[in-house]
Amino acid sequence: MGDILNVIKGNDSFIISSHINPDGDAVGSQLAVYSLLKDLEKSVCIVNRDPIPFIYKFLLENDLPYISLKDMEMAENQNSWMDAQVAIVLDCASLARTGDALAEKIRKFDKIINIDHHASKEEFGHYNLIDPEACATAELIFDLMSYGDIRIGRKRADYLYTAILTDTGSFRYGNSTPKAHDIASRMIKEGVNPQKIAELVYEVIPYQQAKLFGMSLDTLEISTDGKIAQMWVTNDMMEKTGTTAEDTEDFIDYVRSLRGVEIALFFRETEGNNIKASLRSKNNLDVSKVAAVFGGGGHKAAAGCTIQEPIGKARKMVVDALKKYQHWEKA
Ligand code: 5GP
Ligand code: MN
Numbered sequence: 001m002g003d004i005l006n007v008i009k010g011n012d013s014f015i016i017s018s019h020i021n022p023d024g025d026a027v028g029s030q031l032a033v034y035s036l037l038k039d040l041e042k043s044v045c046i047v048n049r050d051p052i053p054f055i056y057k058f059l060l061e062n063d064l065p066y067i068s069l070k071d072m073e074m075a076e077n078q079n080s081w082m083d084a085q086v087a088i089v090l091d092c093a094s095l096a097r098t099g100d101a102l103a104e105k106i107r108k109f110d111k112i113i114n115i116d117h118h119a120s121k122e123e124f125g126h127y128n129l130i131d132p133e134a135c136a137t138a139e140l141i142f143d144l145m146s147y148g149d150i151r152i153g154r155k156r157a158d159y160l161y162t163a164i165l166t167d168t169g170s171f172r173y174g175n176s177t178p179k180a181h182d183i184a185s186r187m188i189k190e191g192v193n194p195q196k197i198a199e200l201v202y203e204v205i206p207y208q209q210a211k212l213f214g215m216s217l218d219t220l221e222i223s224t225d226g227k228i229a230q231m232w233v234t235n236d237m238m239e240k241t242g243t244t245a246e247d248t249e250d251f252i253d254y255v256r257s258l259r260g261v262e263i264a265l266f267f268r269e270t271e272g273n274n275i276k277a278s279l280r281s282k283n284n285l286d287v288s289k290v291a292a293v294f295g296g297g298g299h300k301a302a303a304g305c306t307i308q309e310p311i312g313k314a315r316k317m318v319v320d321a322l323k324k325y326q327h328w329e330k331a
Helices: 002-010 022-038 054-059 100-106 137-147 153-167 178-189 195-204 206-219 235-241 251-256 288-295 312-330
Strands: 013-017 045-048 067-068 085-091 112-115 127-130 227-235 263-269 275-281 302-307
Touching: 002 112, 002 127, 002 137, 013 022, 013 100, 013 195, 022 054, 022 085, 022 137, 022 153, 045 275, 054 153, 054 302, 137 153, 137 178, 153 178, 178 195, 206 235, 206 251, 206 302, 227 312, 235 275, 251 263, 251 275, 263 312, 275 288, 275 312, 288 302, 288 312, 302 312
Parallel strands: 013 045, 013 085, 045 067, 085 112, 112 127, 227 263
Antiparallel strands: 263 275, 275 302
16 A cells, blocks of 8 residues: 555555446546645546446536547547556456456556455456455555555545445445445545435435336346346337436335245347346356456346347347356356
8 A cells, every 4th residue: 555655655646547437436436536746736537438327427516538539539639638647447258347448548558556355366457456255446545545554534435425424325234344434434534415415325216217227127037936137128118208327326225125036137239239137146157257257347236248149039048157167156
């Protein structure tokens, strides 16, 4: 950690990147590091492939320098951020998780700091702070600040609290460790209002999204033994309801919440007509290994992958892989 703080202190310009489709941990961790670097009067820009999801916009300040590669039509003309001295990559199990185009650019940096809590422990940075025991990347940012005796303050407390709240599934997943609760408690003491944050993150479902959920719920299927449940969303459903991929993010939680279900699956058609699969496990089955069969990855209890097949076939491939893997586990 001392190394990383020295690199931060010893350089002037930074970019902070995270994974495609940033989640609460990605956004919260990025903002916390951003605010720390601003306090140190560094030049800093957040660069991700995708825009920040609506539900996390309440965390943003007006003048936040944020580049989404997806939104940049003339990406090649706006590359001054590439002159930064250091790239800080957060919540990414591999550099490729930033998206192919961005990964290629970050790879050229002389100094890459990699801070992450995924189990794959890929040390793609020149400086790596990786701890799969950490509940969220935000926990490692908290550790880094504690190590450096850096005051958290109200703003950063909001960022870190939101990151931990969302990455632990509101303190319901296996990563809801004593430390997760301990940091949350400290953040509340710094002034975070948990009721307000929960309202801003969870109680802002747009009407159109609710309609899409209704359509998706119609697709719900449960295996004969009741242990594997799945639901899906097609491009057609999103078109009909005027929604986007972002609207489907929490649908898998519903599948997960069904009685007796041990493996929850959610499938979504992508713009390129590939299938994005999300896998969640409530027993000991490591779904990141199943996702890895299709070139994806993630955590033991939450993983994902993209399959270049029509939705029916992709669904069957994942279920078949799960059954095969369950079989190996027992053997
Ligand atoms: P989600 O299903 O919410 O998209 O992803 C769950 C977890 O799986 C994420 O935290 C992320 O770590 C991982 N994940 C999702 N999609 C991919 C993927 O395509 N490749 C890899 N390596 N990990 C993924
Ligand atoms: Mn995370």
